[in-house]
Amino acid sequence: MLSVVALFAALMVITSKNPVYSVLWLIVTFFAISGHYILLNAQFLAIVNIIVYAGAIMVLFLFVIMLINLNKESEPSRNRWVKMAGAVAGGCLLLVIVAALKNTEFNDKSAEVVSGDIGLIKNLGKELFTTFVVPFEISSILFLSAMVGAVLMGKKD
Amino acid sequence: MPINYYIFLSIALFCIGIVGVLTRRNAIIIFMCIELMLNAVNLMFVAFSKMHHLAAGSGASTVGTDGQLFVFFIMVVAAAEVSVGLAIIVMMYRNIHSVDVNFLNRLKH
Numbered sequence A: 001m002l003s004v005v006a007l008f009a010a011l012m013v014i015t016s017k018n019p020v021y022s023v024l025w026l027i028v029t030f031f032a033i034s035g036h037y038i039l040l041n042a043q044f045l046a047i048v049n050i051i052v053y054a055g056a057i058m059v060l061f062l063f064v065i066m067l068i069n070l071n072k073e074s075e076p077s078r079n080r081w082v083k084m085a086g087a088v089a090g091g092c093l094l095l096v097i098v099a100a101l102k103n104t105e106f107n108d109k110s111a112e113v114v115s116g117d118i119g120l121i122k123n124l125g126k127e128l129f130t131t132f133v134v135p136f137e138i139s140s141i142l143f144l145s146a147m148v149g150a151v152l153m154g155k156k157d
Numbered sequence B: 001m002p003i004n005y006y007i008f009l010s011i012a013l014f015c016i017g018i019v020g021v022l023t024r025r026n027a028i029i030i031f032m033c034i035e036l037m038l039n040a041v042n043l044m045f046v047a048f049s050k051m052h053h054l055a056a057g058s059g060a061s062t063v064g065t066d067g068q069l070f071v072f073f074i075m076v077v078a079a080a081e082v083s084v085g086l087a088i089i090v091m092m093y094r095n096i097h098s099v100d101v102n103f104l105n106r107l108k109h
Helices: A002-015 A019-039 A043-068 A080-101 A121-128 A133-154 B003-023 B027-056 B065-096
Strands: none
Touching: A002 A019, A002 B003, A002 B027, A019 A043, A019 B003, A019 B027, A043 A121, A043 B027, A043 B065, A080 B003, A121 B065, A133 B065, B003 B027, B027 B065
8 A cells, every 4th residue: 555655646747837836746756665664663764755855856847846946838838759769768777677577585584563662762772883983973064065065066156 | 674675775776766867858857866876875774774784683783883974974965965066057057058968968068
């Protein structure tokens, strides 16, 4: 059910004409993916996904779309053959990967659902601040540089 | 839940993102499709982490934690990328008054 919602919303993202509708459908997709995280008992990632993606990033997208005022006639539709070629290429990629992975040894493995406690904040935080503390600090520097870059580029020049 | 379902769902979401990148010409929608592909990969990471946790048994309790932390770092990088990318798009709109990627075939104009 959640997978059907995710796939349908993802298809609507790339087919809807209005970019605002695309953003709203993308939010639906992110909520469906967060539902999958909750079913996999990765609660920290589910909450972070909702806060960061559906909250912050999508608000940023909507803000930019409203800011630059995209109306209908400003986006002429691409050539029909290019569209068809893109769809065919994506479909071929899907077909090839699915066919390659259909009979692998993953067939008898299964993911642990609604149990297991590695997705809880306690275990993730313990691991994050012992083993992964250096990448964590580097990511903070990355954030700082991204912030400086965004401000510098957004400045009127 | 067999791992196959998660693999195929992630592949389908990833391919939808690729089709979106190939067929749309609005730069913002292309950007959103890239976010969609990142999320498909994140879902796959979490599913594999839970699979390894189940395969390692109950004794090793921290097996699979690193997969979920990688998802966390991917989200961090995606947030930074979105902030810089949207700044680039706004600047591009200010210069050429369009977000159509077909007008961007040259660096200088």
